[in-house]
Amino acid sequence: MSKKILDITELKRNFRMGSEVVHALKGISFDVKEGEFLTIMGSSGSGKTTLLNILGCLDKPTEGTYMLDGVDVKSLSRDALAQLRNHKIGFVFQAYNLLPRTSAVENVELPLLYNSSISAKERRERAMHSLEAVKLADRMDHTPNQLSGGQQQRVAIARALVNHPVMILADEATGNLDSKTSYEIMALMQDLNAEGKTIVFVTHEPDIAAFSSRTIMLRDGRIVKDYFNENKKSAKEMLAAMPATDDY
Amino acid sequence: MSLINLFRIALRALQRNKLRAFLTMLGIIIGVASVIAMVAIGQGSKKSIQDQLSSMGSNMITIRPNSNVAAGARLDFSSVQTLKEQDIIAIKKQAQYINGVSPAVTQRGQVISGNLNWKTTIQGVSPDFLSIRNWPLSSGISFTDADVKTADKVCLLGQTVVANLFTGGENPIGKVIRFNTIPFKVIGVLAQKGENAFGQDQDDIVLTPYSTVQKRITASIYFQNIYCSATDQANTDKAVDELTSILRTTHRLKASDEDDFTIRTQAELINTFSSTSELLTVLLGAIAGISLIVGGIGIMNIMYVSVTERTKEIGLRMSLGARGKDILMQFLVEAILISITGGLIGIALGITSSKLITVFLKWPTLVSQSSVTLSFLVCAVTGIFFGYYPAQKASRLDPIEALRYE
Ligand SMILES: Nc1ncnc2c1ncn2[C@@H]1O[C@H](COP(=O)(O)OP(=O)(O)OP(=O)(O)O)[C@@H](O)[C@H]1O
Ligand SMILES: [Mg+2]
Numbered sequence: 339m340s341k342k343i344l345d346i347t348e349l350k351r352n353f354r355m356g357s358e359v360v361h362a363l364k365g366i367s368f369d370v371k372e373g374e375f376l377t378i379m380g381s382s383g384s385g386k387t388t389l390l391n392i393l394g395c396l397d398k399p400t401e402g403t404y405m406l407d408g409v410d411v412k413s414l415s416r417d418a419l420a421q422l423r424n425h426k427i428g429f430v431f432q433a434y435n436l437l438p439r440t441s442a443v444e445n446v447e448l449p450l451l452y453n454s455s456i457s458a459k460e461r462r463e464r465a466m467h468s469l470e471a472v473k474l475a476d477r478m479d480h481t482p483n484q485l486s487g488g489q490q491q492r493v494a495i496a497r498a499l500v501n502h503p504v505m506i507l508a509d510e511a512t513g514n515l516d517s518k519t520s521y522e523i524m525a526l527m528q529d530l531n532a533e534g535k536t537i538v539f540v541t542h543e544p545d546i547a548a549f550s551s552r553t554i555m556l557r558d559g560r561i562v563k564d565y566f567n568e569n570k571k572s573a574k575e576m577l578a579a580m581p582a583t584d585d586y
Numbered sequence: 587m588s589l590i591n592l593f594r595i596a597l598r599a600l601q602r603n604k605l606r607a608f609l610t611m612l613g614i615i616i617g618v619a620s621v622i623a624m625v626a627i628g629q630g631s632k633k634s635i636q637d638q639l640s641s642m643g644s645n646m647i648t649i650r651p652n653s654n655v656a657a658g659a660r661l662d663f664s665s666v667q668t669l670k671e672q673d674i675i676a677i678k679k680q681a682q683y684i685n686g687v688s689p690a691v692t693q694r695g696q697v698i699s700g701n702l703n704w705k706t707t708i709q710g711v712s713p714d715f716l717s718i719r720n721w722p723l724s725s726g727i728s729f730t731d732a733d734v735k736t737a738d739k740v741c742l743l744g745q746t747v748v749a750n751l752f753t754g755g756e757n758p759i760g761k762v763i764r765f766n767t768i769p770f771k772v773i774g775v776l777a778q779k780g781e782n783a784f785g786q787d788q789d790d791i792v793l794t795p796y797s798t799v800q801k802r803i804t805a806s807i808y809f810q811n812i813y814c815s816a817t818d819q820a821n822t823d824k825a826v827d828e829l830t831s832i833l834r835t836t837h838r839l840k841a842s843d844e845d846d847f848t849i850r851t852q853a854e855l856i857n858t859f860s861s862t863s864e865l866l867t868v869l870l871g872a873i874a875g876i877s878l879i880v881g882g883i884g885i886m887n888i889m890y891v892s893v894t895e896r897t898k899e900i901g902l903r904m905s906l907g908a909r910g911k912d913i914l915m916q917f918l919v920e921a922i923l924i925s926i927t928g929g930l931i932g933i934a935l936g937i938t939s940s941k942l943i944t945v946f947l948k949w950p951t952l953v954s955q956s957s958v959t960l961s962f963l964v965c966a967v968t969g970i971f972f973g974y975y976p977a978q979k980a981s982r983l984d985p986i987e988a989l990r991y992e
Contacts, residue, residue, distance in 0.1 A: 396905050396986045417909045424907020435902050435989065439602065451591055452907040458590075497906075 342405070343505060343536050344370040344393060349402035351388050362388040364559035365402070370538065375531045377547040378540045380556030386540045387432055387509055389556070393538060394429045394507045395419045424452050428498030430508035432540075434490045436482040442469060442493045443478040449501045468496040471526060487514045495523060505536045512546055518580060524549045525573035549573050587912050589919075596920040599892070610888045611928035613881030614968070618932025618961045619939060621874035625957040626940040628867025630950035635859045638782055639852060645819050646718055646852045647684075647826065649673075649812040649833070652845055667808035668837060668846045674712075676836045677814065683825035685817045686714035689809035691799045697792060698764040699751040706747050708765050708792045710799030711813075716776075718815040726759045726774030729795050737797040741770040744789040745778045763792075768802055770794060822851045871957075878961070881928070882968035889921050889976035900980050901988025914981035921973020922966065929965035933958055 351363040362385045370376055380386050391397040392404060395411055404411045406422070414422065423429070436445045446465040450456045456464075469475055472492040482490050491514045498506055506527070512520040520543075528549060531537050539550060547553045548571045555563035600607040651668040669689065677687045691710040696703050713728055715721075729740050743751075743758055752758050758772045770792070779788040800806060816825040826849050833847055893900070900913055908916075937958075940951040 391986055394905075396989075417911070420904065420907050420909040423905060429905065431989075435898075435905075437899060437902065448903070449906040451587055452903075452909070452912055454588065501907075 340372045341408075342369045343372045343374075343407055344538075345405040346393075346399075347403050349389075349392065349399045349404065351385070351392065351397070352400045362559055363392075363399070366556075366559075366561055367402075368554060368561065368564060370536060372536055373531070373534050374552060375527070375537045375550040376539065377550040377553045378538065378556060379542065379544070379547055379553055382542075384556040385559045386556055390507050390509050390538065390540055394427055395423050396429070420452075424449055424501060426504050428501060428503035428506040430491075430494050430498045430506070430511040432509040432513070434482075434494040436490055436493055436497075438483065439481055441479045441481055442474060442485065442496075445482070445493055446497045446500050448497060453501065464500050465496075468500040469493070471499060472496045473522065488516070488519060491515060492519075492523070495526075499530070503535065505538070506530065507538050509540045510542065511539065512541065512543070518577070520546065521573045521577045521580070525577060528573050587908075587915065592915055592919045593923070595916055596923050599896075599920055600923060603892075606888065607924060610884050610924055611931065613884035614878070614925050614928030614965050615881075615932040615935060617874065617878030617881040618929050618965055619936035620877055621871060621961040621964075622933060622936025622953060622957055623939045623943065623951070624870035624874045625867055626936070626951040626953045627943065627949060628863060628870050629952040629954050629957075630940075630944070632860055632863035632867065633952050634950040635863060636856055638780075639856045639859065641720065641779070645816045645822065646720075647814045647816060647822060647829065648850045648852075649814070649829065650848045650850070651808075651810075652848045667806070669809040669812055670807055673809075673812060673833060673836050676832050677812070677829065680832050681814075681825070681828050683817050683821045683828055684814045686718045686815040688712040688715035688718055688813045689796050690715070690811040690813060691796050691804055691806070691809055693799060693803050695766050695803075697747060697751060699758075699761065702751050702753065704747060704750040706744075706790050706792055708741075708794060708799060708803065710794055710796030710803075712796060714815075715793065715813060718813045721779060722777045723774045724777040725757075726772070728774055734795040734797050737801045738795060739768060739770045739798060739802070740773045740794065741765075742774040742776055742793040743772055744776050744791040744793075746787055746790040747792055748775055765792065765803070816851075819853065822853055826851060875964070878964060878968065881965075882925070882972040885921055885924055885969060886972035886976060888924075889917060889973050890979070892920070893917060893976045893980040896980075897983065897988045897991040900983050901985050901991065904983070904985035905989060910981035913983075914977045917977035917980050918970065918973050921977065922969040925965045925969025925973075929962050932965070933962060936961075 346369070347367045349363055349366045350361070353360040353362055366385075366389065378386050378389065388397070392399050395406070395414075398412070407426075411419070437448065443462070443465045446468050447461050450461040450464060466475065466478065469478055472495050474489060474492050474496065477485060477489060477493075480489075482493070485493065491511065495508070495511055498508070508527075512523050515523065524546060527537055527539065537550075539546070541547055548567065550567060551570055552566050553563070554561055649669065671689075674687055674689055677684060681687075688711045693708050694705070695708060697706055697708075712734055713730055716723070716728055723742065724745075726742070728742065729738065733740055741763070743763075748758055751763060752761075758775060761772050762769050763772060764770070776789070776791075776793070782788050796809070814825070814829065816822040829849055830845065834845065837846055839846065903913060903916075904910075937953050940953050943949050944951045
């Protein structure tokens with residue numbers, strides 16, 4: 339059995355809003371093994387983004403422990419967390435979060451700016467390579483406001499891939515894409531997964547979840563279902579089976 | 587993050603808000619430019635006063651009669667009469683640290699040449715006067731001790747007098763002019779001297795042997811001043827002591843009596859004026875320095891705005907792996923870039939306006955290297971100092987909260 343890359347126990351996250359307390363996560367425990375492709379599903383407001391932010395070391399749980407690669411995240415300093423996010427994690431935000439008035443390629447380069455071992459030349463090459471992977475090589479110099487929503491989402495995906503992370507955390511990364519492009523992205527994710535990267539993918543759509551090896555269902559801050567996918571589909575095959583015309 | 591990248595990011599951020607960056611810079615530009623220009627005015631006036639005073643002869647020592655006489659009756663300055671021929675003789679004979687001595691008796695009056703006349707001052711002096719005052723002749727010859735002995739009616743003309751009496755440009759040497767009714771033969775012309783530190787025209791003068799003035803004009807045996815020159819500037823203090831004892835002896839003063847004369851050295855005069863204009867420089871510099879601080883506060887203000895405005899960007903950078911230090915540096919470099927660019931423009935503006943002040947207002951200015959270096963350093967420090975707090979605020983943001991910031 340491969341080792342646990344993520345291991346959370348009794349994770350809780352409360353938000354204090356004045357006198358009221360919102361319980362976004364009400365005690366969640368699960369673990370993810372290296373090389374797994376996990377999808378997290380659940381209705382809006384069920385706590386998916388909150389959970390993913392904690393997994394991505396952006397947010398801290400109110401209660402419970404989070405072990406990342408055998409290390410208790412709580413014990414790490416701000417700088418150590420920043421380094422971890424920079425070197426190990428590729429995060430795709432639900433709201434894209436691209437820098438405005440900054441070209442696509444520079445947006446993708448951003449994480450590498452904070453990695454001093456990478457030269458300017460290598461940075462640019464890797465960013466271009468990443469953009470090619472999401473089929474945006476021809477839009478490198480476009481700024482976010484010159485790109486469609488789906489294109490912006492793909493730039494955000496390219497940015498998450500550029501630092502060659504060991505783990506990709508994606509928050510509804512196909513939410514704005516048509517099914518063909520979604521399948522292309524999922525094919526890319528499956529390829530990366532095949533290379534050994536662990537992927538945690540938040541989605542609303544059951545047909546996207548079908549490409550993963552395991553699915554966790556959240557409702558109201560609790561896990562209601564956690565199952566392994568018996569017949570995992572191949573996104574490449576789905577793409578090949580699609581009609582050649584692109585109007586759908 | 588490398589410095590090049592930091593500069594690129596900062597430059598980009600400033601380019602996005604060109605006008606705002608420029609207006610922020612303006613505070614620093616005005617601050618630095620005014621420091622440089624103000625200090626240049628102060629230093630310039632100091633130097634010009636020093637130059638003028640030392641052009642009078644930096645070894646010069648002036649002796650004036652003193653109203654503070656032992657009898658206790660305080661007399662009007664012009665009527666004080668204590669300096670006489672025997673003082674000159676004693677100084678010449680006894681003083682070791684003095685290599686030139688000349689009395690001075692002056693009288694205002696009308697000089698006439700042909701049908702032209704001019705109101706001027708006639709000053710009776712000895713031949714040493716020219717070397718004491720560091721004043722060469724532009725043409726002709728000076729009078730001699732023999733002329734003094736015989737009270738010859740010969741004279742040397744200042745340039746202003748020449749210009750007013752010999753309007754046709756003819757050579758005044760050998761001509762005879764009249765002072766009031768007395769004829770004088772012109773034997774030399776003094777070189778141009780210009781205005782003195784008090785703004786008086788030094789060239790508006792006629793020099794003649796002092797004995798001539800005493801006998802034929804003032805009919806008095808007293809001098810208004812005695813000018814001496816010390817053998818060396820370093821010896822002026824010794825020369826003053828020596829003169830004091832010589833004069834006290836010739837004036838027969840008792841040990842309890844106060845001096846009935848005052849001795850002033852040129853060095854004292856220079857120091858008095860220098861310290862006045864030094865004060866001026868400090869005052870002007872301080873006022874200008876305040877505007878530099880105001881400029882710095884402007885930077886701080888705009889950096890706070892910038893941090894607040896870009897909270898989301900900061901959150902994003904942090905979530906992608908920027909450490910607090912990286913964010914701190916990013917905003918610090920931005921602040922420093924504003925202040926240093928402003929500083930450089932300010933230096934250029936300060937130097938230019940100093941030049942323009944000299945050209946148009948005819949005020950002497952002197953841009954000193956140290957004021958340029960200092961104001962540049964101050965504005966670099968200003969950038970760091972006033973940029974630090976906003977940058978630190980940025981670096982302490984929580985990534986997820988910053989990302990969610992609207
Ligand atoms: N910063 C916050 N302050 C207060 N409440 C919050 C905060 N973040 C999330 N919540 C609350 O936590 C709950 C879970 O939110 P979360 O964003 O995780 O939902 P989600 O499952 O990602 O929904 P969606 O599918 O719409 O993206 C919601 O009820 C939300 O209102
Ligand atoms: Mg969400």
